[in-house]
Amino acid sequence: MTQPTQTRSWVASANGHADFPLQNLPLGVFSINGSAPRSGVAIGDMILDLHAALDEFDGDARRAVEATAGGQLNAFFELGRGPRVALRQRLLELLAEGSKLQTREAQVLHRAADCQMHLPAKINDYTDFYVGIEHAQNVGKLFRPDNPLLPNYKYVPIGYHGRASTIRPSGTEVRRPKGQTLPAGQSAPTFGPCARLDYELELGIWIGQGNAMGDAIAIGDAAEHIAGFCLLNDWSARDIQAWEYQPLGPFLSKSFITSVSPWVVTAEALEPFRKAQPPRPEGDPQPLPYLLDKRDQNAGAFDIELEVLLTTASMREQNLPAHRLTLSNTEHMYWTVAQMVAHHSVNGCQLQAGDLFGSGTLSGPQPGQFGSLLEITEGGKKPIELASGEVRKFLEDGDEIILRARCSREGFASIGFGECRGTVVAAR
């Protein structure tokens, strides 16, 4: 399905909108003034209330809208690609210039600024991958300078189970966690607020149709099981992590909160920004057959620019511009999202509509492209200086982290993901 690149919307703010022009049409769940959460589509600075416009849809598109009822998109995700595409096509008609829907504007549109966004789905299981190879190397170097990548990295799309109950939409405050940490040079831990609080820049992947337990999803079918994408901040307590993570992996260092951008950017909206998986460097092994699919190799990667901004309380008071911490791209993913899906289910593990994957931190190889303070400051050894005169090794109370994403390509309308924000508040 090609993008109607030239088509303009009767929603004036959509035309040229950085995130939500007519060509994007991400889905989400919103409420107004404490109303029950309901499904909507972002268009410019507005939100289309899908149920208020229900009688404009029929066939598969109507099935799709009906499946978004109840303030959760899980049933819609489960419907898969066909109804999702039908909904998109009808939305493109309804929101294009000349559509009669404009006469019902007051009934079906809300100002996004008046709305509260919610998680788009009930998340049954959350899995965090580690496919950002530059991040894996940068972090590995801090611990093992000569041998940063473990032997399994180029064979296994490494991932681990994350905590689903503390995933929250953009804007939720980030309470500094307390926990055990081992002071340098000591053999016994102390307990207190995390002193090395960090962000991690990740792509989030919403799972669509699930699989029955015992049935693997073949790599060639995996794209059909992906409903959409978001931004994800895998907030990390580095000092807690360092002490707790052996031998079973990160636990309390991650589970205090994970933030996501609330809009589900569909695979269809991202279609123009797909690209071939970059060839593996010479000497790297080819993926095992269950992870190898020609179509996925040719078009399973994405060109999505990713950005992280920081403001401190002092910077906001002084109206100083945000400090850019990271400018990276999804091209640093060593494994595609289809490979993640195929790997995750190859043992028969059941995926369900509304499951969320994180990509792992998507750093680039160069300074300025690192997706966490752990990498930027080399574990706190090289603090960064801010325009306010403040310095940061890790995040302080009052700091706000903003993730953004943007897709641009000659001849196509640019789209974005909306923001994923979180402000650190003091430990209780």
Place this chain on the structure above:
Amino acid sequence: MTQPTQTRSWVASANGHADFPLQNLPLGVFSINGSAPRSGVAIGDMILDLHAALDEFDGDARRAVEATAGGQLNAFFELGRGPRVALRQRLLELLAEGSKLQTREAQVLHRAADCQMHLPAKINDYTDFYVGIEHAQNVGKLFRPDNPLLPNYKYVPIGYHGRASTIRPSGTEVRRPKGQTLPAGQSAPTFGPCARLDYELELGIWIGQGNAMGDAIAIGDAAEHIAGFCLLNDWSARDIQAWEYQPLGPFLSKSFITSVSPWVVTAEALEPFRKAQPPRPEGDPQPLPYLLDKRDQNAGAFDIELEVLLTTASMREQNLPAHRLTLSNTEHMYWTVAQMVAHHSVNGCQLQAGDLFGSGTLSGPQPGQFGSLLEITEGGKKPIELASGEVRKFLEDGDEIILRARCSREGFASIGFGECRGTVVAAR
């Protein structure tokens, strides 16, 4: 609350029943002939249909029964201790000899053998701990003979997030998973069916009332957040695990299935079988203050005998008795369940009613007490011999593993947990 030790039930099979005498009264979810799942109480060889007997309850006990509607106990778990105790007290009256409920026997009781058991709750998040110190030492010895326990073990109740979507009730077949494994002496993995399939004997813990994100559950309050207990088999693919688990922990080696016994044995039923946490060996550190509570130290541990049996297809054909693999006890837990709850939430992580914890493998220190084949056969080096003449390093297709638990104490009726069974079937 003391057990009415001498009281007999009008349900004849309950009196002297190995698992479900009147003094146990575990809750579960069952169906008959494909009916909608509903809540019940195990009593002898029968199941009391709670909703069929609804008009026998009032006050808090009735609130409790009403909260078990819909084939999931989550809302009941969320009610906490008060209504759970009220329900138990009323059930003790209703099922005791002399109760008029006996006149309605045909209406309210079903033969358990005619029923199918389901998961008792929707599991939002599943966390697997590692508090069996003998298991941690036995496994650690295989990798690090001189230094089996990592430095954090005696400070941190180690745990990791598990996969919730593939937790299944006893009796669900265990499909042998496929995955990547590294053949001995090779540097590149191969793909195929797991060749080192194992069981792990664990205690399961059902979480009751949850906490708000950001609010830790104090160790002194933790017991109030535990709804009940079950048996849990953390099926493990050792060859997949060895290759995948660095640096983020076990993933596909565990997520193909986790089996639980379907009956929720309440804290009240286990009250007589509580005991003091054994004193820590000399030289071990004391728990940090957030993990230390006098009442928990004095009565937070349990004396529950745990047993694992194996039958092979050939043994069943020949009617040979099951082979006992493990006879262990919950006394080998280095951390109490209250300590697990306090630790899990100390960073503000939200627990929710229906979350499930696994204890980690509960091995004892002696041969015969090891809770996995990895320990029993020393990683496959010392195969076990069965009465059928077969040998086992790890599990073969057709093998069935049966977990059982039993609580006995002089002067009290013995109770059990019911079984947690699973039979291995060939990889697809």
